[in-house]
Amino acid sequence: MSAVRTEEFMVNMGPHHPSTHGVCRLLLTMDGEKVIKIEPYIGYLHRSIEKICENRTYHQCIPILDRFEYVTAMSCNYVFSLAAEKLAQIEVPERAEYLRVIMLELNRIASHLIFFGTTAMDLGALTPFLYALREREYIMDLFEMTCGQRLTYNYIRIGGVSRDIPAEFVPKCREAIKIIDQKVDEYMALLNGNPIWQKRTIGVGYLSPELAVAYGVSGPILRASGVDFDIRRDDPYSIYDRFDFEIPVRPNGDVFDRYMLRLDEIKQSVRIISQALDGLPEGEIKAKVPLKFKPPAGEVYSRIENSRGEMGVYILSDGTEKPVRVKTRGGSYNHLQVLPEFATDILIADLVAIFASFDIIMPEVDR
Amino acid sequence: MTRDQLKDYIGSKYASLMTPLDTGRFDPMFEVKADRLFEVSRALRDDENLKLDFLCNMHATDTRENFEIVYSIASITTKLRLDFKIVMPYQNAEIDSVQEVWPAANWYEREMWELFGINVKNHGNLKRFLLPDDWNQGHPMRKDWDAPDFVRMPEIQ
Numbered sequence: 001m002s003a004v005r006t007e008e009f010m011v012n013m014g015p016h017h018p019s020t021h022g023v024c025r026l027l028l029t030m031d032g033e034k035v036i037k038i039e040p041y042i043g044y045l046h047r048s049i050e051k052i053c054e055n056r057t058y059h060q061c062i063p064i065l066d067r068f069e070y071v072t073a074m075s076c077n078y079v080f081s082l083a084a085e086k087l088a089q090i091e092v093p094e095r096a097e098y099l100r101v102i103m104l105e106l107n108r109i110a111s112h113l114i115f116f117g118t119t120a121m122d123l124g125a126l127t128p129f130l131y132a133l134r135e136r137e138y139i140m141d142l143f144e145m146t147c148g149q150r151l152t153y154n155y156i157r158i159g160g161v162s163r164d165i166p167a168e169f170v171p172k173c174r175e176a177i178k179i180i181d182q183k184v185d186e187y188m189a190l191l192n193g194n195p196i197w198q199k200r201t202i203g204v205g206y207l208s209p210e211l212a213v214a215y216g217v218s219g220p221i222l223r224a225s226g227v228d229f230d231i232r233r234d235d236p237y238s239i240y241d242r243f244d245f246e247i248p249v250r251p252n253g254d255v256f257d258r259y260m261l262r263l264d265e266i267k268q269s270v271r272i273i274s275q276a277l278d279g280l281p282e283g284e285i286k287a288k289v290p291l292k293f294k295p296p297a298g299e300v301y302s303r304i305e306n307s308r309g310e311m312g313v314y315i316l317s318d319g320t321e322k323p324v325r326v327k328t329r330g331g332s333y334n335h336l337q338v339l340p341e342f343a344t345d346i347l348i349a350d351l352v353a354i355f356a357s358f359d360i361i362m363p364e365v366d367r
Numbered sequence: 368m369t370r371d372q373l374k375d376y377i378g379s380k381y382a383s384l385m386t387p388l389d390t391g392r393f394d395p396m397f398e399v400k401a402d403r404l405f406e407v408s409r410a411l412r413d414d415e416n417l418k419l420d421f422l423c424n425m426h427a428t429d430t431r432e433n434f435e436i437v438y439s440i441a442s443i444t445t446k447l448r449l450d451f452k453i454v455m456p457y458q459n460a461e462i463d464s465v466q467e468v469w470p471a472a473n474w475y476e477r478e479m480w481e482l483f484g485i486n487v488k489n490h491g492n493l494k495r496f497l498l499p500d501d502w503n504q505g506h507p508m509r510k511d512w513d514a515p516d517f518v519r520m521p522e523i524q
Contacts, residue, residue, distance in 0.1 A: 042496055042497070051508060213420055234446045235448060299393075299437075314437065327424065
């Protein structure tokens, strides 16, 4: 009997794969069960947001940028407004700053809840998804109460926010964060002791801090690799320097640490929100910004800490009412770039775990 | 190091390589000659006082007269941040790849090549990825790009 002939073969993962969360195609070169090469193919969701923005006024750019990263649309609104405010040197009223921080942190919690649910679902645990969406509903209700929208908010505008919160917002919000804070412990109890969950996550997909920094990996993934860096503290924007909160850092850089770090961050966001609700002042919610907003000629790059790492917007203005160039930077773009580095003898099932732990969202990559 | 100190530091140490641009109140901005790009990138990353090891963003702009390529870099350890740009003529635009310094530049350079038609030397993987594979309508992010179904927004009164 002749020896069994073996050869490498290619597998297409995606574009419509349940665990790629959007349309991302990974071309895998396999040696039996082992992945030896990963090549990401993107662009299925390319909507040319940057080109569209060049063709619109500054105010009209904000609703378009909602679609840039729709899971945390508040951050997209905010990072663009921040850049425009830096250009035109607009002073934002105190109350607006507080409202912005509350919305940004609520959105961070909502995004991390989605991560928690979908990651667990990708690894075969369906229950956490139902729990996570149940708690996310509280936040969606709060957003709906504030701006009438549940996904694309268009709430944070240049100079402030679009409208004030209703009277019942503050008590409802306190109640919601109290429930979420308790539920995070429940989530940990649900998964952390589970032997299947431990086998699938602990020690899987190690990302070294050197590689992470070289590839521009940011946010929770960077901090799960032991790098203590958070833009909220290290390049402060808005009024984050007034709040007392910790930056969770974990040393192991595996899937489990990336998952735990996000749950830790939910607890910290709850702390920030409750302090912001305590300190919420009365007053104006929007600075006077003309409808024909013409910032002076100049260029600025503004960056914020989003739930998926560094989110940035670069604006080049020539003094007219339309920007010459708007460049958006999302964390997932870099996170997908580092994925081929993992192709060292991993199983295809581990690739799903790694991909899920990166919390990549494709609209942010393709723009 | 504050922003002003950073400006002074670069002004004294890299005066021959980087020209400060006046952008007033924002992060420091410098201009770099295209043929010194690689040298500058490596110096900024390896400088013990700067350690600018994190490429935040990189993009090209079409100003209708020439291309401007902006590198936004930061440091994880020293928390500094600065931008530098390269201005180059429209014809035969070409830059060096900085992947060896910041591996993150790979996709940013690829995107620049695809959407602006700026050639990147020593890149190694210049393939289409945002546009369709059979795209043959030029470089859409250029200001003079036009297509039959491209509709401009009406002016606001």
